[in-house]
Amino acid sequence: MLRLSGFASSAYIEQSAPRSALRLVTSPTGPNPNPNHDAYLFRGKTSDPGCQWVVTFEEHQAEAEKLFSDRRLIVLPDYFSYLGEGDVIRFAPDRKAVRVLFRKEANANYFLVTERCNHLCLMCSQPPKDVDDRWLAREIIDVLPLLPATTPFLGITGGEPTLVGEDFFEILSCARDHLPSTPIHILSNGRTFKDRAFAQRYQAIGHRRLSVGIPIYSADPEVHDYVVQSKGAFDETIRGIMNLKAVGAEVEIRVVVHKQTYAGLADLSDFIFRNLTFVDHVTFMGLEITGFTRANMDKLWMDPYDYRSELRAAVQYLAAARINVSVYNHQLCLLDGSIHQYAKRSISDWKNEYADECASCSLRNRCGGFFSSSSLARSSHIAAFQ
Amino acid sequence: MTRFAPASDFRRPVDDTYQLAYFRFSPLDDERYVLTNQAGEYLVLPRAVLASFVKHELPSTHPAYSRLRSRQFLFDASSNLGRDLLALKVRTKAKRLENFTSLHIMVVSLRCEHSCPYCQVSRQSEDRSAFDMSEETAEKALALIFQSPSPAIKIEFQGGEPLLNFPLIQHVVRRGEEINQVAGRSLQFVITTNLAVVTDEILEFCRQHSVLISTSLDGPAALHNANRPRPGKNSYELAVAGIHKARNVLGHERVSALMTTTKASLSQVRTIIDEYVSLQFPGIFLRPLSPYGFAVKTKFYAAYDVDRWLDFYFEGLNYVLELNRSGIPFKEFYAATILTKMLTPFEPGYVDLMSPAGIGISAVVYNYDASVYASDEARMLAEMGDKTFLLGNVHQNTYAEIFGADALLDPIEQSFAGSVPMCSECAYEPFCGSDPVFHTATHGDFVGLKTRSSFCNRNMSIFKRLIALMESDDATRELFLSWAN
Ligand code: SF4
Ligand code: SF4
Numbered sequence: 001m002l003r004l005s006g007f008a009s010s011a012y013i014e015q016s017a018p019r020s021a022l023r024l025v026t027s028p029t030g031p032n033p034n035p036n037h038d039a040y041l042f043r044g045k046t047s048d049p050g051c052q053w054v055v056t057f058e059e060h061q062a063e064a065e066k067l068f069s070d071r072r073l074i075v076l077p078d079y080f081s082y083l084g085e086g087d088v089i090r091f092a093p094d095r096k097a098v099r100v101l102f103r104k105e106a107n108a109n110y111f112l113v114t115e116r117c118n119h120l121c122l123m124c125s126q127p128p129k130d131v132d133d134r135w136l137a138r139e140i141i142d143v144l145p146l147l148p149a150t151t152p153f154l155g156i157t158g159g160e161p162t163l164v165g166e167d168f169f170e171i172l173s174c175a176r177d178h179l180p181s182t183p184i185h186i187l188s189n190g191r192t193f194k195d196r197a198f199a200q201r202y203q204a205i206g207h208r209r210l211s212v213g214i215p216i217y218s219a220d221p222e223v224h225d226y227v228v229q230s231k232g233a234f235d236e237t238i239r240g241i242m243n244l245k246a247v248g249a250e251v252e253i254r255v256v257v258h259k260q261t262y263a264g265l266a267d268l269s270d271f272i273f274r275n276l277t278f279v280d281h282v283t284f285m286g287l288e289i290t291g292f293t294r295a296n297m298d299k300l301w302m303d304p305y306d307y308r309s310e311l312r313a314a315v316q317y318l319a320a321a322r323i324n325v326s327v328y329n330h331q332l333c334l335l336d337g338s339i340h341q342y343a344k345r346s347i348s349d350w351k352n353e354y355a356d357e358c359a360s361c362s363l364r365n366r367c368g369g370f371f372s373s374s375s376l377a378r379s380s381h382i383a384a385f386q
Numbered sequence: 387m388t389r390f391a392p393a394s395d396f397r398r399p400v401d402d403t404y405q406l407a408y409f410r411f412s413p414l415d416d417e418r419y420v421l422t423n424q425a426g427e428y429l430v431l432p433r434a435v436l437a438s439f440v441k442h443e444l445p446s447t448h449p450a451y452s453r454l455r456s457r458q459f460l461f462d463a464s465s466n467l468g469r470d471l472l473a474l475k476v477r478t479k480a481k482r483l484e485n486f487t488s489l490h491i492m493v494v495s496l497r498c499e500h501s502c503p504y505c506q507v508s509r510q511s512e513d514r515s516a517f518d519m520s521e522e523t524a525e526k527a528l529a530l531i532f533q534s535p536s537p538a539i540k541i542e543f544q545g546g547e548p549l550l551n552f553p554l555i556q557h558v559v560r561r562g563e564e565i566n567q568v569a570g571r572s573l574q575f576v577i578t579t580n581l582a583v584v585t586d587e588i589l590e591f592c593r594q595h596s597v598l599i600s601t602s603l604d605g606p607a608a609l610h611n612a613n614r615p616r617p618g619k620n621s622y623e624l625a626v627a628g629i630h631k632a633r634n635v636l637g638h639e640r641v642s643a644l645m646t647t648t649k650a651s652l653s654q655v656r657t658i659i660d661e662y663v664s665l666q667f668p669g670i671f672l673r674p675l676s677p678y679g680f681a682v683k684t685k686f687y688a689a690y691d692v693d694r695w696l697d698f699y700f701e702g703l704n705y706v707l708e709l710n711r712s713g714i715p716f717k718e719f720y721a722a723t724i725l726t727k728m729l730t731p732f733e734p735g736y737v738d739l740m741s742p743a744g745i746g747i748s749a750v751v752y753n754y755d756a757s758v759y760a761s762d763e764a765r766m767l768a769e770m771g772d773k774t775f776l777l778g779n780v781h782q783n784t785y786a787e788i789f790g791a792d793a794l795l796d797p798i799e800q801s802f803a804g805s806v807p808m809c810s811e812c813a814y815e816p817f818c819g820s821d822p823v824f825h826t827a828t829h830g831d832f833v834g835l836k837t838r839s840s841f842c843n844r845n846m847s848i849f850k851r852l853i854a855l856m857e858s859d860d861a862t863r864e865l866f867l868s869w870a871n
Contacts, residue, residue, distance in 0.1 A: 120388065120390070122390060127388065219452075219456035220452045220455070220456060221455075221464045221465040221467075222393075222396045222397050222398070222452075222464050223393075223396075223452075225396045225464075226391075226393045226395075226396040229390060229391055231396060234464075234465060234467075235465050235466060235467050238467055238471075239467070239470075242470075242474070260393075264452075267452070267453060267456055270456075271456050273730070273731070274425070274427060274457075274475065274731055275471045275474070275475065275731075277478070277731045292388065295388070295390075296390065313860065313864075316864055317864065317867060320864060320867040320868040320870075320871060321730070321867060321871050322871045
């Protein structure tokens with residue numbers, strides 16, 4: 001597992017300086033230089049582009065200190081050595097904290113817009129905090145222009161990203177202007193879109209590859225509201241989806257399968273097909289053992305092997321209904337063979353792992369494997385295909 | 387530590403009230419009832435559960451409760467979405483009405499070299515002037531066709547044997563394409579032919595203009611040839627040779643076949659299906675014999691009653707299911723049409739199973755003699771001397787006169803199933819239709835008496851059987867869902 005956050009070993013910059021988003025550059029002439037955000041990534045060979053920021057690793061510290069005594073120098077520990085040209089980090093001088101915001105080589109990059117949320121899902125992987133974090137959205141607006149136009153995919157997450165209001169639209173406009181051909185996928189609980197005008201404004205942004213993924217956990221409003229811990233959530237989310245489809249937006253419905261949801265999968269598929277027929281994609285996700293899930297294991301965890309027939313039926317139903325359906329975060333050996341074709345390798349590369357059994361598995365290349373966090377609870381039915 | 391509220395906090399009190407939505411229910415068998423909501427979604431419930439549900443006594447903890455709510459059979463305080471979702475679905479189902487007529491049948495010739503005893507309309511004649519459509523008539527018909535607001539237009543050439551007047555087909559196809567350069571519809575042509583007189587030149591023309599072929603195949607050689615006499619007694623051999631030839635030129639899936647059921651067919655459903663399977667058709671439409679034209683005159687129609695036909699149909703359906711279970715994918719298309727109504731938010735637009743009736747507003751017929759009929763069955767009825775559904779004449783009437791004719795609007799209005807006796811209370815109404823032409827032929831009025839209507843008996847039996855099959859077996863339900871979509 002890659003470490004995406006940590007601390008600089010040393011930094012030559014006043015502690016009171018503001019936090020900065022830095023794009024690592026290695027050559028003097030990047031495609032669109034940005035003096036405020038470009039940081040020269042020094043690995044012992046100089047082609048100094050004259051940046052005011054320099055980032056290096058411990059092994060080159062002595063040399064860097066000599067060469068760049070007049071610059072703002074950040075020395076990173078070795079676990080960040082995977083960083084390269086085009087990656088973007090955030091540096092906070094007061095605690096010397098480093099967070100990787102963007103990796104050029106990653107299969108997917110996600111930007112967290114806010115930690116605030118109006119849900120408190122039992123299995124939230126990013127437990128919400130009620131704090132004023134408007135700076136996060138501003139930072140994204142600074143960072144988007146630094147990214148390569150060839151970026152293959154960008155995720156916008158939270159918290160609930162729509163809660164930042166104007167900044168939400170500004171982020172999307174910025175993505176439209178700087179990353180017009182990058183698919184942008186927003187993870188939202190959809191409730192804000194219950195306001196048709198909000199949905200219209202969203203669609204009017206005009207990014208051609210914009211889509212939003214919205215969770216529904218049950219066709220039963222009481223079950224859904226319980227899972228997201230908010231009364232009235234079901235109605236607002238469904239209205240949000242209806243509005244988004246009415247304005248022509250692309251919508252994915254995401255269903256996390258666990259102890260509270262597996263029994264209702266058949267009714268949920270039926271509800272989706274009959275009422276939300278025009279959604280673009282339905283995805284069934286496995287549980288990620290992180291965040292709140294750890295606190296609610298007793299209410300959530302079940303061996304995916306034990307819900308495989310419910311999952312199979314739901315997937316087959318939607319497939320027969322010609323709805324684009326996928327299964328994410330599931331190991332192939334736990335799925336009914338008839339739905340292998342819908343399983344996607346979806347776990348972000350930096351937290352993707354395999355079990356010992358997988359070494360001899362003939363389907364390993366097609367299998368999504370595990371979240372690194374899944375060692376906490378793993379199916380007892382992992383078995384290699386011969 | 388974050389506190390999570392227990393599930394009970396999100397549940398309404400067990401004895402909280404609920405409101406019944408508008409729905410209908412009819413018995414499925416001795417114990418169970420079928421309930422349908424306004425959008426045609428169904429649920430099957432035991433009688434006792436239905437009884438406590440309608441008496442407002444069903445506890446919210448009952449497993450049926452949540453299903454009744456998510457399918458909008460009841461409304462309660464946990465959600466206020468029900469009415470809006472229902473409204474959206476009803477609108478989706480009715481959507482096709484606003485497109486109006488999409489299927490336009492042109493009878494280019496009544497002449498035929500076959501002399502099938504059950505055939506409703508054809509003539510053995512060399513007299514082109516008497517039984518072929520003229521170019522002037524075709525021009526007028528085309529002008530009317532393109533006045534239809536439908537974004538999709540299908541022109542089907544029928545007969546008699548339409549290939550006996552192939553020059554007119556060529557003319558219509560070329561002119562249609564020309565007009566469509568401006569009209570910009572999704573335009574499709576089909577020729578319904580027994581393929582006996584098909585030639586390489588005809589097929590080459592069809593290939594160039596993407597014309598589909600729909601042919602007749604009643605079953606194995608003996609049955610087919612007995613049903614379809616022609617000089618040479620080789621109707622079957624010509625049809626099969628024609629199918630292969632047409633597939634070679636046009637592509638496999640561009641050739642389809644229709645069967646006609648006769649008394650002789652009733653005992654042979656499996657061999658009929660086998661014939662379709664061995665010719666690699668994706669399915670079969672097990673049709674009832676129509677009560678029109680020569681079929682009635684020759685007593686063919688009376689020769690067997692609906693119950694015998696239903697035995698035939700269900701035996702066929704079972705056999706098709708068996709085939710699927712043994713790994714041969716094969717559909718029964720009548721069931722598939724009904725299943726689309728049952729299992730999807732869409733309306734397939736099959737003329738016989740529509741209410742308001744599909745006559746005129748879904749399909750219309752331009753006859754060889756320039757008269758316009760409300761459906762293919764309507765012109766057959768006219769051949770029997772009953773011109774109830776004659777809408778006008780392409781030379782004498784405007785589009786507005788034809789499609790606004792009382793001869794069209796009256797039967798549509800009067801037969802509307804939502805308001806006729808029995809249908810208005812029938813749980814199967816969302817899957818059914820009103821078929822005023824059939825009821826005029828058999829009962830003498832647009833509505834008929836449904837207790838004695840073979841249309842009602844036949845369809846209700848099929849609805850019940852399809853639902854019973856799905857209730858008893860998930861695999862069948864999944865198979866049916868794939869037929870429906
Ligand atoms: S053994 Fe491992 S690689 Fe193979 S299917 Fe299972 S989880 Fe996937
Ligand atoms: S015709 Fe019969 S089955 Fe059809 S809706 Fe009317 S009563 Fe019901």
